[in-house]
Amino acid sequence: MAVRLIAPLARRLLRLIAVLGVVALAAFGLMQASPIDPVDAYLGPQAAQVSPEQRALIAERWGADQPAAQQFLHWLGNMLRGELGWSRVYNAPVSEVIGSRFLASLPLLASAWLGAMLIGFALGVVAGTREGGWVDRWICRYAYTLASTPTFWLAILGLLLFSVTLGWTPVCCAGPAGVTRAELSLATRLHHLLLPALTLALLGVAQITLHTRARMLELMRSDVALHALAQGASRREVAWRHGARHACLPALTLAFASLGELFGGSMLVEQVFSYPGLGRATVEAGLRSDVPLLLAIALFTALFVSVGNALADGLYRLVDPRLGEVRP
Amino acid sequence: MLEIDRLALDFLRYRGLWRRAAIPCLHDVSLTLARGELHAVVGASGAGKSLMAQALIGLLPGNARLRGSLRLDGELLDATRQAALRGKHLALIPQSLAALDPLVRSHHQVTWAARRAGVNAPRAAAERALTDVGLVGDSARRYPHQLSGGMARRVLLAMATAGEAEWLIADEPSVGLDPAHRAGVLEQLRRLADAGKGVLLITHDLRHALSVADRVTVFHAGTTLETAPATAFQGRGEALSSDYARALWRALPDNDFARPAVHEVPQLA
Structure with a gap:
């Protein structure tokens, strides 16, 4: 054993x-x-x-x-x-820089990641349930548009609209100028986090939506769905009870496999919003040839993504009992 | 009384970009099913038996066009009524084992089926249905991939009976089972019929259907050729009216094992 x-x-x-x-x-x-x-x-x-x-x-x-x-x-x-x-x-010291920068990036990465997963999954399930309906068509259009949008462009657009024109969100940084991080209130932090996190989340949404939808379509046409409908279940019940269970397999894989893209996206987003996180540190290290810092960040990112994928494998086994018995 | 009267079914398909063509699948299907009766529908694979079952519960694909009429106790069985009766009064035992959700434990699936059928105490009903088919304890709690083919069939049977529906449509419920399990499933269907339910047994296996059925309808190429009492299938089939049914009967290994010549059976030509 x-x-x-x-x-x-x-x-x-x-x-x-x-x-x-x-x-x-x-x-x-x-x-x-x-x-x-x-x-x-x-x-x-x-x-x-x-x-x-x-x-x-x-x-x-x-x-x-x-x-x-x-x-x-x-x-x-x-x-x-x-x-x-x-x-x-x-x-x-490099370890100190990475530690503090990662802590600053963590809320951004985590909220963007969770947001992308939850929004993407929900949209995918809804679209897959109503194949060909107007809800499905609009979700697909939205996902395709999003999938073909560059990160930095979306970030600049968001900045122009919400920060410059509407003035709802701050223009830059993780807090107002001249205030140390310890003095920031939670509300201020969240306020500064909102737009970068949303931008980063939106980018992950498209992929997860489209893959979840594809799996949902497959299930809604399967014998499982037909059988459930024959038992008197509504389409909605079939979608959430059977469909969501099946569709969370590709969604999980994607969410964990896209951790690398999330890091990449965070570099661009942090650059546009001047958010002092790990992404900006990477850009600085690259531009100024700070070899020790850049190598350490590369290793740290690789480790993070690998652990994420290992977690996905573990979760996969929890959701799908058929995988638990197969030796890798 | 469940009545199917001159049911016809076409599938619309695009030929090229604009032209739609109707592909006929069923024409002139008629039969009746009474409470307490086990009525076998026997025919070769691809004859349209499963389509008839789907038409009965109202779950045909969107491009299907249906003609003829379905009636339940004299009242027209249209899409709205089918949706209201599905699971509660009309239950289907599907042909494919893939109808079980591979990610859900069996007893949960039976409980869901009972709840969907509107049973008051779904968990108890599921437990009872599983016990009825001989699945107790650990085997009822397994995932579908951990079940043998026979156990999976019995789970499907439990799902259809947990809701106490009065009309059961069993689509090839004994296919792929060893003789002992096949007999078990067929006997259970017989018991359900004896308890007052109307059971439609769809199968390609005439010999085993005869052991439990009251009446047999012979199905061929989208048409019901004839309905005869099970007792008519004996001797050289003199009591049967259609050549195809007689040929089917005589082709069984216990009888002449006769391979009919084409000119003898016009329907084969």
Whole structure:
């Protein structure tokens, strides 16, 4: 029994380590290929006042003058000892930067994710129940439009409409200028969170809606639905009692598989709304060649998405009893 | 009394972009079913027997066009009345085991069926129906994929009987079962008929239908050829009026095992 439980876990863990290794290597390779010189990016406008000797000194201090392979191995060795390095952009330990930034992003990510899942699922079930009706047609049109909308464009539109024209929501940031985070009230925080979270949520909705609808259509045409109707059930009862149960399988998979996209979307949304979260930190780290921070964020994101997928697998087994007995 | 009178059924389908063509599936289907009667409808696969069952409960696809009339106790059985009676008075035992929801435990599905039929104490009714078909304890609590084919058939039977409907349409309820289970299912249908329900047994298996049925209607290519008492199927089938029914009877292994020549049975030509 113990072996049967441990073997799949160990396999999963090995796979996770391999994925993380590849992600780290790829991210490091991309940074090496990046045209941005870390020393230039660090110095910024002061670069003109720095002599080539001082510049070489900085590079030597950072180890940027060593061959790439040696830099990577050095970083890897430190990482395995739990030392993530020092962020040059924020002038703080990487682990601290990621911790605080992730905490700032978490409400945004979580509310957007939950919102996308719940709205998308409900729309999908409703559309799938009334195939071909006007509700279904409008939900589909809406989903297709949404699916083909770029994140940043939607964010800018929302900003123009709700913040600039209507003035309902703040224009930027996680709170008013000049106020530290500890002083913010919950209402202010939510007020600043509203528009970014909604924008991010809307993007996930389309996919979940369309996939849920497809599964619902399949079920509503199946023998299960016909049998339930023959027992005297209404279409609505069939949809929510049988359909929702079946449709939550693809919805769950999608919701967890789209965690990566959620991160990607959050970068764009945080950039447009100047929201000080992990997404913005990623952009900063990339633009200013902050290798330790960027590598750590890449690893953290990969870990987050992998854990999400593992969770989806586990939940899948809970919903569908047929999967519980099949060994992976 | 449930009466089907000259029922005809077409499916409308698009031929090309604009032209709609009617594909005839049933024509001239007539039979009657009384309370307390087990009436077998026997015919080959694809003859339209299951479509007739769907027409009876009013769950045909949207592109079906129905003619002829259905009556229940003398009153016209139209779509509104069918919707009101479905589950409560008219119950269907579906042919496919895929009719069980794979994500729901069996006894829950039976309870849902009882609740949909408007039973006062659905849980108790479900328990009773499951006990009647011999499913008790753990086996009643399994998921459909954990049931054998015979158990799944009995769950479907329990779902149809949990609601105490007076009219039962059983679509191939014994297909794929071993002889012992098949006999069990057929005997249960017989008991339901003896208890005063009207049972329509749709099957392609004439021999086993005869062991329990009061009357048999022979179905061929969308038409009911003849209705005869079960006792008419004996000897060389002299009491039967249609050639097809006689050929069907004589083709059974216990009889002549006769393969009829085409000229003998005009309906086959």
